[in-house]
Amino acid sequence: METLNTARVxxxxxxxxxxxxxxxxxxxxxxxxxDCHALAERLSTPEVKYEVVKVFEDNDLSAYSGKPRxxxxxxxxxxxxxxxxxxxxxxxxxxxxxxxxxxxxxxLSERRxxxxxxxxxxxxxxxxxxxxxxxxxxxxxxxxxSEHKGARVARKRQQKAKAGEWGGGIRxxxxxxxxxxxxxxxxKKTGEEIVVPVLDMDMAVPEEAAAIxxxxxxxxxxxxxxxxxxxxxxxxxxxxxxxxxRPTDTRLLLLRPRNAGIAVYQGQEIGHGSxxxxxxxxxxxxxxxxxxxxxxxxxRGSKPKWLGSLIYKCGxxxxxxxxxxxxxxxxxxxxxxxxxxxxxSRQAEKLDKYxxxxxxxxxxxPDARDLLEPGPDDVDVAALQVQSDQINxxxxxxxxxxxxxxxxMAQFAEGSDAAxxxxxxxxxxxxxxxxxDPLVSLVGAPxxxxxxxxxxxxxxxxxVKSLMDVTILPMGRGRSGDAVFYDSVQIDWKR
Numbered sequence: 001m002e003t004l005n006t007a008r009v010x011x012x013x014x015x016x017x018x019x020x021x022x023x024x025x026x027x028x029x030x031x032x033x034x035d036c037h038a039l040a041e042r043l044s045t046p047e048v049k050y051e052v053v054k055v056f057e058d059n060d061l062s063a064y065s066g067k068p069r070x071x072x073x074x075x076x077x078x079x080x081x082x083x084x085x086x087x088x089x090x091x092x093x094x095x096x097x098x099x100x101x102x103x104x105x106x107x108l109s110e111r112r113x114x115x116x117x118x119x120x121x122x123x124x125x126x127x128x129x130x131x132x133x134x135x136x137x138x139x140x141x142x143x144x145x146s147e148h149k150g151a152r153v154a155r156k157r158q159q160k161a162k163a164g165e166w167g168g169g170i171r172x173x174x175x176x177x178x179x180x181x182x183x184x185x186x187x188k189k190t191g192e193e194i195v196v197p198v199l200d201m202d203m204a205v206p207e208e209a210a211a212i213x214x215x216x217x218x219x220x221x222x223x224x225x226x227x228x229x230x231x232x233x234x235x236x237x238x239x240x241x242x243x244x245x246r247p248t249d250t251r252l253l254l255l256r257p258r259n260a261g262i263a264v265y266q267g268q269e270i271g272h273g274s275x276x277x278x279x280x281x282x283x284x285x286x287x288x289x290x291x292x293x294x295x296x297x298x299x300r301g302s303k304p305k306w307l308g309s310l311i312y313k314c315g316x317x318x319x320x321x322x323x324x325x326x327x328x329x330x331x332x333x334x335x336x337x338x339x340x341x342x343x344x345s346r347q348a349e350k351l352d353k354y355x356x357x358x359x360x361x362x363x364x365x366p367d368a369r370d371l372l373e374p375g376p377d378d379v380d381v382a383a384l385q386v387q388s389d390q391i392n393x394x395x396x397x398x399x400x401x402x403x404x405x406x407x408x409m410a411q412f413a414e415g416s417d418a419a420x421x422x423x424x425x426x427x428x429x430x431x432x433x434x435x436x437d438p439l440v441s442l443v444g445a446p447x448x449x450x451x452x453x454x455x456x457x458x459x460x461x462x463x464v465k466s467l468m469d470v471t472i473l474p475m476g477r478g479r480s481g482d483a484v485f486y487d488s489v490q491i492d493w494k495r
Contacts (some may be wrong), residue, residue, distance in 0.1 A: 007049045007261040011084040012040055013075055014433055015179075017094045018242050029057050030075055032090040037120045039088055043117060053084055076105075079114050091120040092138045106132055171240040173253060177203035202275040211237050212278045215254050220436045220459060222465060225251045255291060258282035285385055286435060289427045304461065306334070307352040314338035315490060317471035320334055323472060336472060346472055346485070354486060355470060356452060359463060360494075363439065364448045371467070372493045373437050384429050390425045438462040468493050474494030 033055055040050040056071035072095075078084060085150050089095050096102040097114070098356070108114065109126035117122040121138060124132035166344040176199040185196050215228040229247040232238075239245050257264050261277030263272065297351065304310060306325040318339065323336040325348045335345035341354035362368070395416060438459065445451035452460070464470070471490040 007045075007047055008051050010048055010086055011053045012050050012086040013078065013084045014040075014052055014055045014088045015057075015072065015095060016055070017072070017073055029059050032094065032119075033057070036088040038117050040115060050086065050118075052088070054078065067203075075110060078107060079112055082112065082388060085112070085114055087114060087116045090114065091118050092116070092124060092135060095352075097390065102135060106135065108299070110275060115408055144411055171199060171201075172256075173240050174208045174259065175201050175204055175275055176240070177205060196369050204276045206276060207237065207295050211235070211279045212253070212259055215250070216259070216279050216287055217436055218255060218284050218456070219290060220283065221438045221456040221459060222462030223456070225254075225291075225457060228254075231458075251366065254287050257284065257436050274312065287346075290435075304457070306336075306348050306356060307457070307460055308336060308348070308470060311338075311461060311470065312336060312351075314340075314473040315471040315488075316342065344475060346440055346489075349487065350485070354489065355491075356460075356465065357466065358491060360449045360452050362467075363442045363452075368443045372439060372443055373495075379416060379436075388423065391419050394419050395423075438466045467495060478487045 012294065014033055016033075016036070018029050037052060040052050043050045046433065054075075056075040058069040058071045062171070075087070078167070079087070096105060106126050109116065114126070116126060116135075117126060121134075123131075124135050124138075126135060154437045160356045178197040179200050182195050182200040183198055185194055204305050211232060211246040214231070218228050218231070219225070229245060229250040233244050237245070239249070240429050257269055257275065258275070259278050260283070261272050261275060262269050262281070263273040271459045304325075308323065309325045312323045314323055319338060319340065319342075321339050324339050325334050334348045336348050336351060337345040363371070391397040398407070398412055398415045398419070401407045405416075441455070441459075442448055442451050455463075469492040471492070473488040473490055475484055
């Protein structure tokens with residue numbers, strides 16, 4: 001006579017996690033899951049069968065980091081709903097490395113009568129004081145191991161940074177020349193073995209280095225971040241991951257101390273690196289000063305496509321506005337008109353051509369070099385940078401004193417205003433130290449007209465703003481012709 005199977009079924013969950021999967025092949029979690037299935041078989045008896053109903057796996061995710069673990073949270077939800085009453089894990093440190101998480105798990109286990117069995121540490125009965133004590137001790141040991149590992153990793157990174165070595169990660173834009181050697185690597189997404197080139201992170205990539213140098217000169221010549229981003233896009237230059245470099249990324253690109261060969265650790269400059277600098281430290285300090293200037297306006301909306309947009313002035317008596325380019329009235333061709341909309345319009349292409357010809361003619365004269373502004377040889381960049389750091393620290397100290405109640409609002413405001421006024425002067429000095437006269441690339445050129453045509457629009461606009469004030473005067477009713485057109489354009493030289 002056949003015996004009926006009357007074994008009681010205990011529904012089990014398996015949870016597996018590995019903090020760092022360097023190969024992307026899930027091998028660490030696979031081994032944990034295999035061992036947990038074997039544990040379920042060992043725990044089973046003729047009377048009680050431990051049946052695994054679901055496996056939860058968080059791969060390449062640290063419990064210590066505090067980042068949400070999708071499968072872990074899903075497992076807790078299932079336990080709360082009574083879908084299972086036993087959790088199988090390779091070790092308790094696969095479940096938790098945070099005391100807060102452990103306490104939440106203990107509370108759930110007490111509330112829903114959940115047992116935890118581990119391959120390495122055995123049964124952890126969280127319904128008993130002894131079981132809870134064991135879990136807390138194991139959790140504290142795991143926490144200490146994580147903190148110790150984190151300290152070792154941080155110390156190694158700091159040591160490499162101080163030695164001026166590359167700390168790893170995504171290849172920084174501007175450096176990483178192939179050495180000719182290769183190494184094998186496991187693709188994180190597919191688990192496939194691929195061959196990648198070994199890069200010399202101290203050597204500059206010519207095209208990317210030239211881009212950083214161009215962007216720095218453009219900004220210090222009066223150009224914009226938006227203009228540099230457009231230049232990168234037009235040249236087909238992408239990030240080291242092959243993505244389009246957006247204006248926000250372009251700004252961060254120019255603000256990297258690495259561009260000037262300066263090593264950084266945890267946001268603080270710690271000396272000079274071993275890699276090849278792309279720009280001088282003076283240029284870098286000037287870029288930081290320009291981009292951190294609170295008075296600098298960020299261009300928003302549509303970007304100027306014409307030489308004089310928002311530069312040329314409206315000459316109608318009493319008007320102090322600039323002109324912008326658009327299609328005025330029934331005009332077929334783009335025309336300049338006051339941004340208020342009143343007054344007549346001027347054909348943009350014709351006016352820009354005239355202003356360009358005037359600039360080329362003026363900068364082609366023998367005395368053009370007299371227009372160049374002298375360089376700021378009297379600026380001590382290092383001293384100004386020290387002052388800037390001291391003032392910023394003073395502002396932080398004032399905020400701390402106000403927060404603790406040591407000073408009142410009036411004292412805080414007075415101290416902050418004084419510090420910010422000093423910082424403004426230092427910032428202007430740093431900006432002046434590295435700024436480049438927009439006329440430099442034109443004055444003395446063998447062919448000024450050709451040099452002018454070779455400039456990007458942003459740099460041409462910088463020349464106009466630096467060299468002259470252009471005012472569009474009223475032409476009067478019934479008047480037309482080239483002579484009248486040119487006579488109604490007033491140019492006031494700034495140099």
